[in-house]
Amino acid sequence: MLKEKGCEEMNKKLFPIGKSDFKEVIQGNYYYVDKTGFIEEVLEKNYEVTLICRPRRFGKTLNMSALKYFLDMKDAEENKKLFKGLKIEKTEYMKRAGKYPVIFLTLKDLSGKNYQDFFSEFKKLISRLFKEHKHLLKLLDEYDFENFDKILRRKDEADYDTALQFLSELYKEYVGVKPVLLIDEYDSPMIIANEKGYYEDVKELMSTFYGSSLKDAPISFAVVTGILRVAKESIFSSLNNLKVSTLLKGDYNHFGMNETEVEEILKHYNLETTMECAKSWYNGYTFNNQKIYNPWSIINHCDSGKLESYWVNTSANTLIMELLKEADLDIKDIFYNLLNGGSARTILDDNMIFGEKYSHSTILYLMFSAGYLTIDRYGEEDDEYYLRIPNLEVKKYFKKTFLNILTNSNRDSFSKLKDALLIGKIYGNDSIEEKINSMFLASMSYLDGSKEEKFYHNLILGMIIGLDSTFYIHSNREEGLGRYDLALEPKDKNRIGYIFEFKVASSTSESDFDAAGKDALNQIDKKIYENGLKERGITKIVKIGLVFSSKSMKIYSK
Known part of the structure; x- marks a missing residue:
């Protein structure tokens, strides 16, 4: 019996805590919930530019990484092996695997205490991106080589705000194929800048950065992810080809875990007896009328075997906290009702404009987008919703935060x-x-x-x-x-x-x-x-x- 138990333990997959690189997850024998339907939907819809907004830690970066490895012509044959046995392998879209240059950029860790620090980190980020594509250098003429080299060496005179457009043009001209552009956590710079007080500077930089790459650059298509839909007037003013998927839409349901997926992972780690408790702690999110579990919390629960808070400790939003400190009595009354199992009626306008005077509906929208609230039911008017706290994990965080802010x-x-x-x-x-x-x-x-x-x-x-x-x-x-x-x-x-x-x-x-x-x-x-x-x-x-x-x-x- 001891030998059998040992074999059983050896067959257990590793816990993918903090792992967001698809190749590392597959090759490292980490547990993977098959979300390659995301790739199929992106290719099936075939939009020029898609913006997908979901809460943190719900699998955005991992899905984008999988899309990158699937499409990238670099190491194409090797990468195709990563998808063996997964849903996408059985579809007609396998014929598009490895057919594109892919430019993949994540901005989730971009920060700085002031704009100077931010821009310095931004230069480093773009330089690292160009280093990933330095195989192009041997193809370039003298002029393009010089401009590429300026970014690679972080020269002050380099054109960082149009760097993605430049890189896309190089692929079209020298490789003959328009690249796919993948931008992960696009709104992180704006959220950080708003918190630190230099939003207008970052807004100007990122408007050019995104506008030049998503409108003017020669790309096959682009997929962009984030938490918030920043209003078009703020960042995407010149973009007419943007298709948006927020939590209020009914598409791209490949984030988080559904009940069947949770049952399977709990069974894999011999924790199926905790299913009902896991439902109370980590379920309750409503994405397109489907009940979704928080994947970060489920994985951490499988690792520790304990029912406690995991996700909320990773997702504190300074903007929300600051707004609540300045909130009036009505929002505090709303919070009290939420903490007692009630719901909050609000109009959800899924456009975020930083720097404006924030209303109750803005605060509730931010908390909804960040995953602190979910849809309880729909109202009678257009864009009217009733929101509630999704589960015990979030309620505990709410209670602690509410007490600290209010008292x-x-x-x-x-x-x-x-x-x-x-x-x-x-x-x-x-x-x-x-x-x-x-x-x-x-x-x-x-x-x-x-x-x-x-x-x-x-x-x-x-x-x-x-x-x-x-x-x-x-x-x-x-x-x-x-x-x-x-x-x-x-x-x-x-x-x-x-x-x-x-x-x-x-x-x-x-x-x-x-x-x-x-x-x-x-x-x-x-x-x-x-x-x-x-x-x-x-x-x-x-x-x-x-x-x-x-x-x-x-x-x-x-």
Whole structure:
């Protein structure tokens, strides 16, 4: 039996974590989910320029790499062996394998703290690309040799902004075949530049770079991938031949893993018993009405055997984080609803214009494009959608991020608030009053705006949303003879439940605070708000009035 087990382990494929080069995956005996249908669809549609937008870590680079090896005339016969036994081998498109020069460029790691640093890295990237094609040098005349050599040696006077067009022209003139152009993560430079504050400079550079290569260059066709569809007016202003596939379209369904593919990989690694849990953690994305799993997380789960967060740690988006810090109460209210299993209604205009004033729909579109939200259902109006959090992995990240942004509090304060609630310590050191007050003051130090009850209500919701592992959190729920503001229902019925009523005092004077506090507690009693908790078996219930005025807060309790 030991020998058989050893043989079984030897037959297991390696985990392709961080592997995005198709040849390395196939030759290195890594587990590969056959997505060569992507190649077939690209060739079947035969568009001049295709832009495909999908979230990070859903297989864009690996698919583009497979397309590169399939089409490239360099090492063509050797590369054809890579596709043995795969779906594409059985199609008519095998006759187009190895028939083109391929220019493949990925911009996912291009960055810089300022434009000078960015442009220096950009020059290095283009120089490395030309080094991959230096076999052309022996064919070139003196003039083209000189210009090629300038880029290769990173000379300042080289024409980097039209480098792809130049390389394409060389293939057409000296090889006699128009190349295929593949650009991976095209929007990464714009996202980085927007975050670092030099977007306009990069916009000017990349507009020329993309425009010259995708419109003016002699290419057979081009495929471009990214996360966002940057508005045509921003980058692709001169392009009339662009076909776009976003998450809102119904094509190119070769990204992520479907349920059958997940079942197969879990079985391969003897983890089929985790299928239902994996569904809760990593499923939930809707691409063209098909439920999709996050492939990065599934592969990491197979490696570790643990159900925990993987993808979200690789996909933090600074732009989203900055926008949320500046967001108003309405977006925070939307977030609270999402974290409680609800959905957000929005218009999804899948065009991103950097530098504009961002609306709620822009923030939700960014989060949708990045994979933090997915489509729950379609609205009645054109372009109207209901979005939700796709799975437990993303929800955990949401909760952590929401707390940090909304309260600006440290995890120690939050942990002590939870402890105080569990033992019912309302006043004194490390009490409910002390911890809510400290988190409240930290939030109010940078949150200004309306001082209506809704403002404070949302603020407190943000502070306590992370308690949902211990309490069911109910907001504005009908109970008894009215609708209370907030209730914490313990999941362990032997623990303490809480009813909160919020009031805004007419001034910061002690008498006005006391009057509002008394009014809050009287309302809880008069409306019999505790009835629902009692009916569900909660016997220990604490009634709390939270009174606010400007940047002051006070707790009242019987």
